[in-house]
Amino acid sequence: MFEILTGLLLLLLILVLLYYLLVQVIPRQTLVFLGGGFLIAIILVSFFIPSYGPTAVLWRVVSLPLHPVGLAIVMVLLAVMRIKKDKIEKPAPTFLWVALITLLITSNPLIAYQLAQTIEQEAVTIEIQKQGICLVDCPTAAEPVNSGAIVVLGTGTTEPNIPYRTQIQLTSEGDRLLYTASLYTQQQARGNTPRVIICAPRRNYLIGDETQVSEAEDIARVLQGLGIPRDVMLLENRGVHLHMHAVAVQELLKQAGLTNSFVTLVTSGLRLRRAAQTFRQVGIRVVPRPSSFYTFQKGGSPQRQLTAMDFLPSIEALQITHNVIDEYFATIYYFLRGWLSPVVY
Numbered sequence: 001m002f003e004i005l006t007g008l009l010l011l012l013l014i015l016v017l018l019y020y021l022l023v024q025v026i027p028r029q030t031l032v033f034l035g036g037g038f039l040i041a042i043i044l045v046s047f048f049i050p051s052y053g054p055t056a057v058l059w060r061v062v063s064l065p066l067h068p069v070g071l072a073i074v075m076v077l078l079a080v081m082r083i084k085k086d087k088i089e090k091p092a093p094t095f096l097w098v099a100l101i102t103l104l105i106t107s108n109p110l111i112a113y114q115l116a117q118t119i120e121q122e123a124v125t126i127e128i129q130k131q132g133i134c135l136v137d138c139p140t141a142a143e144p145v146n147s148g149a150i151v152v153l154g155t156g157t158t159e160p161n162i163p164y165r166t167q168i169q170l171t172s173e174g175d176r177l178l179y180t181a182s183l184y185t186q187q188q189a190r191g192n193t194p195r196v197i198i199c200a201p202r203r204n205y206l207i208g209d210e211t212q213v214s215e216a217e218d219i220a221r222v223l224q225g226l227g228i229p230r231d232v233m234l235l236e237n238r239g240v241h242l243h244m245h246a247v248a249v250q251e252l253l254k255q256a257g258l259t260n261s262f263v264t265l266v267t268s269g270l271r272l273r274r275a276a277q278t279f280r281q282v283g284i285r286v287v288p289r290p291s292s293f294y295t296f297q298k299g300g301s302p303q304r305q306l307t308a309m310d311f312l313p314s315i316e317a318l319q320i321t322h323n324v325i326d327e328y329f330a331t332i333y334y335f336l337r338g339w340l341s342p343v344v345y
Helices: 002-025 028-048 053-062 068-081 091-106 109-128 175-189 215-225 242-255 272-281 315-337
Strands: 147-153 195-199 233-236 262-268 285-291
Touching: 068 091, 068 315, 091 109, 091 315, 109 272, 109 285, 109 315, 147 175, 147 242, 175 215, 175 262, 175 285, 195 215, 195 242, 215 233, 233 242, 242 272, 242 315, 262 272, 272 285, 272 315
Parallel strands: 147 195, 147 262, 195 233, 262 285
Antiparallel strands: none
């Protein structure tokens, strides 16, 4: 406790000194120039070295206005800065209106589900064609395929296994693990025993031994309880983003002699297109298998009934919109880096 308090006091002292330097000593024009250079440096390092920890944190701060809640916070701060002791300057109400409209639109369930459905529809189409795969090198679209490996992108599917919990808990994304076990059972029913590759980085925000901070280890224990033997599992916990996972999985497939085998890729419906194209770009023959859908199939049954609650703002809708925007930005970034295969489903 004393060390934490000392650290906070030291940080406060540094912030006060920085404020004095920035406001009282350095000219405003120079300050704008330095700030712009610093921002450009963060963007460049984040673009070319996305796995570098400190820059990743700074990028999350810099990119805050690119997300609904962040944009609303920035607008409110700008409005507050316009409020003086005796009066409110004219632009302040405009900033507040922008913040309010942003939150109302992005937290609207109808809009959120429509945005998610636009991305997930391709994943829905793949699920409809489960009896086969839709790749350019398939003999026929209806031919069942034996996979050499099942790769599950498991980041965020489990909660940390802290002492007072009696078992590993699943998050809202945890159905991905149940689906992985189901796919493994289907493969075994055809006389095939694929490897199961679990992609999930270490939880760096935890302090403990490897078994406590490794989400891949937790996922392995869950899958083992669902009937998958531990000796067929391979853990990939070095990658911190999708492309790193793809490169590492390709290396694991080479080591296992499965380079030319089809690989079943399990991930969320929202992330499926980018994930499949990323894995194909490194030379993996992917059979996409999406899970964790937000929306319903158009024209399918059952359908989600429209209710009065769909017109009211909700935290769930805001989270969906945030995830959709994140995926759009990630796809653009992967395209610019050349990490997406031009092959389509």
